[in-house]
Amino acid sequence: MSRPAPQQSDAKPLATADKPFVDVAAGLVLCRDGKLLLAQRPEGKPWSGWWELPGGKIESGETPLQALGRELKEELDIDVTCATPWVTYTHEYPKTIVRLAFCRVTEWDGTPRGAEGQALAWVDPQAPMPIGPLLPATLPPLRWIQLPDRYLVTQIGSAHNLPAWLDKLAGALASGVRLVQFRERDTDMDATTLHSALRQVVALCHAHGARCLVNSTHPAAWRHEADGVHYRAIDARQQAVILQESAASSDASHGEPGTGLIGVSVHDEADMRAARLLSADFVVLGHVRETPSHPGAAGMGWDEFARRAARAGLPVFAIGGLSSADLGEARRHSAHGIAGIRGLLSGR
Numbered sequence: 001m002s003r004p005a006p007q008q009s010d011a012k013p014l015a016t017a018d019k020p021f022v023d024v025a026a027g028l029v030l031c032r033d034g035k036l037l038l039a040q041r042p043e044g045k046p047w048s049g050w051w052e053l054p055g056g057k058i059e060s061g062e063t064p065l066q067a068l069g070r071e072l073k074e075e076l077d078i079d080v081t082c083a084t085p086w087v088t089y090t091h092e093y094p095k096t097i098v099r100l101a102f103c104r105v106t107e108w109d110g111t112p113r114g115a116e117g118q119a120l121a122w123v124d125p126q127a128p129m130p131i132g133p134l135l136p137a138t139l140p141p142l143r144w145i146q147l148p149d150r151y152l153v154t155q156i157g158s159a160h161n162l163p164a165w166l167d168k169l170a171g172a173l174a175s176g177v178r179l180v181q182f183r184e185r186d187t188d189m190d191a192t193t194l195h196s197a198l199r200q201v202v203a204l205c206h207a208h209g210a211r212c213l214v215n216s217t218h219p220a221a222w223r224h225e226a227d228g229v230h231y232r233a234i235d236a237r238q239q240a241v242i243l244q245e246s247a248a249s250s251d252a253s254h255g256e257p258g259t260g261l262i263g264v265s266v267h268d269e270a271d272m273r274a275a276r277l278l279s280a281d282f283v284v285l286g287h288v289r290e291t292p293s294h295p296g297a298a299g300m301g302w303d304e305f306a307r308r309a310a311r312a313g314l315p316v317f318a319i320g321g322l323s324s325a326d327l328g329e330a331r332r333h334s335a336h337g338i339a340g341i342r343g344l345l346s347g348r
């Protein structure tokens, strides 16, 4: 899998005098069976014949969700009844800079039809794309929407906890968890025991069709036995500097992008910039509520989470005192999904 080029920051779009800046709302219209609706741009519009997510320009005074509701009525003749903000992403085209507020649309009244004469197609986002070409800025959301919505972080601690912990992991995997991060910070396991624990976690994940990433505190060689890496914020920043320096000196031997998934823990804009430079697949932002991992530290709350998530330019998992029951609330605040240690293991 080739990794896409890093995108620019969403916080500071690079509007220039000769390049107009356009704000757009686009919908990932998702059926209950997981199929996603794509539309072909009609004759007479720029990029006609290319496929895109339905939507259009945000008019003055509109929120992205209002604009999307209006556009989907005009283009598809449906009335949206449930939509949530998702990833806001900026793409520079040769003649324009487009900031796309991608939103998930999960309920609507009516049956979508090409009300402007455009062709429509329901596609399985997890399968090879049967149609094309797709607009360049439409490719990232089609990749991101394939990410699972729950991200379980390990906390095994001691070797004698491992069998019982693996049982709990099996329960979480059976309940649909498909993404796990091996992160053993406060452990009394020696390196050999820890490595063996990782192998057992990876094997169990794979047996359930789930993927496991290895936290960047662990040896880099272990990532290749798993499905990628999850960088701590400090490691992501360091890695981003290495990547920039090697790019500046045309030295490709450092920071070579791997083929697995890349997750990054972020707290602020600088962390998010590092994540984008590393072409991360997603970020984890928290903590939303006070948690046993950070006792006494108040959570940022959902409103602040939403403000920060809107600047990520990547799918964001919310973390901090959350369980599966919080998924709806998380999505209403621009999260892709939720991450957690205890909340996801207990199947709550």
Ligand SMILES: Nc1nc2c([nH]c(=O)n2[C@H]2C[C@H](O)[C@@H](COP(=O)(O)OP(=O)(O)OP(=O)(O)O)O2)c(=O)[nH]1
Pocket: 022, 024, 025, 026, 045, 047, 051, 052, 053, 054, 055, 056, 057, 058, 091, 096, 098, 100, 135, 136, 137, 138
């Ligand atoms: N709707 C939509 N637009 C996209 C996607 N990807 C992408 O690059 N774009 C770009 C193409 C256009 O430059 C811009 C959308 O503008 P548009 O011309 O479709 O807007 P509109 O429906 O309001 O049409 P109009 O007022 O220009 O007739 O966003 C996508 O997936 N969906």
